[in-house]
Amino acid sequence: MKDFSRFAIHSYTNKPWPLATMVERYAKAGVSGISVWKETIEGMKPAQAAAMIKSAGLKVVSMVRGGFFPAPSAEERQQKIEDNLRLIRDSAELGAPLIVLVCGADPKVGLAQARDQVRAGIEAILPEAERLGIKLAIEPLHPMYADLRSVVNTMEQANDLCEAIDHQNLGVAVDVYHVWWDPKLEGEIERCGRLGRLFAFHVCDWKTPPEDFLNDRGLMGEGCIDIPLIRSWVEKTGFHGFVEVEIFSKRYWAMDQDIYLDMIKKAWEEKV
């Protein structure tokens, strides 16, 4: 029998479901962990969401997502830091051991400056993360998002940032969608593991081509990413955490979510 103890899903994947339905269906399907998007628990107290998830027998893998540090003015940047500090406290209440950081970008801020602002933002929130025992994982985002979502776009850059900041609570989330194309990927995953920074692993697929910059991710196996190869590199570093499914897709959100969950499970079992 296949081992599903490392099978996790990001709540945004099944966006149409409210949390109560989601955790019930996940538990029934044999999903072991859930990464909780802020949007999914909006209007709920984190402790209430935590109780719901726990009573279904699921583990919270991560809170998604903090970051978004760059902004033109110091006031805006301070506001973003406070949002992140609040998210750290919410994550503690939720029982999430990790926050995924989408570092942010702003077309009005130059790239080099935005990268400095990302570093400053992470450094500003690390003490609170440490105090509450929460890890922070920089997720390098695909270069096509360097204008609006993240100026951290390669594993090499994320590793460099971890080395420069050098804090035990800071690491990297590897998402195949963002990094699959990178000619230096194998070496930088190895380096990330060697630094003890490989904190999370996300899977989906790259359709050829996607129809939409944001919401046309593929189910594992329907695109061109060699997921088993990347997973082998990740596990060679000693990573034994969850293999998390994270798919944003208008097509799949429009489907019956029970049927879609069956497809996700089958793809996780056979194509990852």
Add this chain to the structure above:
Amino acid sequence: MKDFSRFAIHSYTNKPWPLATMVERYAKAGVSGISVWKETIEGMKPAQAAAMIKSAGLKVVSMVRGGFFPAPSAEERQQKIEDNLRLIRDSAELGAPLIVLVCGADPKVGLAQARDQVRAGIEAILPEAERLGIKLAIEPLHPMYADLRSVVNTMEQANDLCEAIDHQNLGVAVDVYHVWWDPKLEGEIERCGRLGRLFAFHVCDWKTPPEDFLNDRGLMGEGCIDIPLIRSWVEKTGFHGFVEVEIFSKRYWAMDQDIYLDMIKKAWEEKV
């Protein structure tokens, strides 16, 4: 008075115009060079196109585009090599000193293997390029095209490939649209110049965000790319070639092309 001696445009930018109209309008507007897309001269003999361009007083900057080497079968790959050899001969007839290479990608071929096939393809055509005095410029393409258009996605990778193949006729075309996001861009442009490989420089802009993966490039100044900064890095290497405008845009193709050409000229003058 502004110097337009380095002002060039890719023919695909003004796709609605036939070549005869295009060279007449370019010459009148003070454009000095044209990079000729295969599609623009389809059905014409290259020598006939060359005569038309020359009589308008324009220089041919490059032939666009060769490459597209990877494919699942050896027969298909051989066919692609032959297509490229024919393109080299056509370029000689056209009087184009350079061919831009979009190296190719195929979702049915693994990334590592496709990269080997690119190298093999380039090596197979270099002798003919040398014989006819044509340079080949690898254009690293944005990582969002690694599935279908090119598995060469960074300046570092293009430089590595040039160093590995080490042939005087092989270099790199820097297009700001593809490389602007790269945290290693400044260093790799410097390295490219040091290797004597910086053969061409293309400009346009990255809208935030683009509406389409292919045909929504921005006019210089309407996006987030710091074009003058990248140009300064390029020129610091000693590059004094054409600064070529290459824009694919459904919006602009739908416009009156005379008005659009005025906008291009103004943007080239003020935003590059």
